[in-house]
Amino acid sequence: MSVLVFSLIHMVRGDPVRLALGTRYSQETYDALRERSGLDLPLVQQYLTWAGRAVTGDLGVSFRSGDTVTSLIGERLPATLTLALAALVVALVIALPLGMLSALHPRSLIDRVATVVSQIGISVPDFWLSIMLILLFAGVLGWLPSGGYVPLTEDPLGWLQRLVLPAIAVGVVSGSVITRFVRSSMLEALGQDHVRTAQAKGVPTRQVLTWHVLRNALLPLVTVTGVQLAYLLSGVVVVEIVFSWPGLGQLAYQAVRDRDFPVLQGSVLLFALVFLVINLLVDLLYSRIDPRIARR
Amino acid sequence: MTAPLLEVEDLRVDLRTPRGTAHVVNGLSYTVGPGETVAVVGESGSGKSVSVLALLGLLPERTATVTGRALLQGEDLLTMAPERLRRVRGPGVGMVFQDPMTSLNPVLTVGRQLTEGLRAHGPVSKAAARARAVELLGEVGLPDPGRAVDRYPHELSGGMRQRVVIAMALANSPALLVADEATTALDVTVQAQIIDLVERLQAEQGTGVIWITHDLGVVAGIADRVLVMYGGRCVEDGTVDDVLERPVHPYTRGLLGALPDLATADDADLATIPGTPPAPTDLPAGCVFWPRCPVRGDARCETEQPPLAVVGAGGGELPHRAATWCAEGEAS
16 A cells, blocks of 8 residues: 555656756756655665654654654644545535435435435545535625634634535535435335334334334435545545645645655545544444444 | 224325336235234235335335325324334334345344344343343254354344344334244244243233234234235224134135136145236226125126125124125125
8 A cells, every 4th residue: 555655756756856856956956956865776685674754653754844744634624624524524514414305205305405405425536516606605705714714713704604515515516426325225114024124013103213213314415424534635636725724634735746755645644544543443333233242 | 892903994005116006905904902913915916015114104215105104002103203113113012024134134144133133222231231141042043052142143044034034123122013924934833932932922011912813823822813815905804713713705715715616626736816906006996806806796706896884793892893795695
């Protein structure tokens, strides 16, 4: 994994040292900086040095700013986490009611509308949606700021105002995907024999839906929500740039532009780690939901 | 005769399918008295299960059309308001389903599924419901009910699960118990245990029982009356003695292996009825059994539907009836 990250990044054309120095520099400065950054060493050796430090939590120093990569990531992580979680909330708020209603009334008007809407939601590129949202809510209506970020602790209202649009832009796509899954897994759960058994016991409908339908539909849902959360965390890059949201996506983007290898490697590695952690969490959650997995 | 517990009149169920309307139950009428056991026998696809699911409104609303009347203690189940019907499910009619592997919720404990039924019909404390659940599990012969109550269905064997399903149906001491192939999955000793339990309930509480099965051995053992279904119709009914000892309808006789085997007289193997039941989307115009009937002793068999008429010397309170044109001439 880390080998892949490393080699892919180093295949990018462009010399980070040259970019860092600007247009006027002497050959000596160039060589000195190259040597200090370790870029004059063979690639394999560069990798081993980097990987060796990475396992101890030292991801190196930015070519550009001279800050440690861990501190740069640490600064940006809360913003991205906030945005991803807010987007997940948006996604679930859309997906759960819409998917459930569709499953309870298949082929009804609401089901058809939900299908069309979620199809559109899946197809729309998030950057385009971001721009449209900015045009409408920040431009025409002027209700919300077009971007930026203020910490929650300084200005809660401003924080919320700036969070809404990017969260919607990111959340709509995931919400559409999850809607589909809610519908299909609910339909599957509804058709199971034990639902009929529960009805035959005279259990009230609401209870049948919660404990016998939803409870069983949850399993596939947790999986897809986990995948979507991982996507949200890493997939916010474009939206962060559009909304000038100071998150990891923006950091990674700047790192690519500046050929700031350590920062780029660090962020990509972090994204990979996030995927792993989320998958692990999903697996752990599984055993909480499904006793057939837990007690084996 | 006391007022019947359940009175089904001209029950018809149509299901919409991609291949057209399936006439699954076609004019079924029968009664079940308190403490009485009516066995419904027939092949798979004869409409046995659907006819009882229809009573409790458990068929998919979008595709099923149910007509007729089904009076449970005088109240029509088929026109009942949903909330009233919910209250009947359980204490009014308890239902045991066929497949123990799928009729339990895999993510809830056995105890949770039992107490849920108890608590849906009145204020019962958690502790009391749990105690009752343990008691019920013991009654259906589950070993170590105190521990079984906290288990998940996948931790139990098929036979144990079936007993849990039975316990759930008995939980609210139903006036009518519907058992759809309830003991088919169980071995003979457990089967006998369950039958004993049901008979005790009948004696103690006057529970009426509809026992759907294709096990004629069980029928002979427990039933007061037998109803033979074929192609969604009742083709023969009467007391267990009449139907099992003196079957009239060619189908019943085929089912009992009582038909003389004309084609291969020396073949002593198990008697079978050749062919398959008619597709409910495409029922024959005349007698439903005509396409497979070895007798066909009347010109009307192919074109005209035989009515369910009293046959033999029976009569009285429990008449022996059969829907066939061939009753007089062929009855042995």
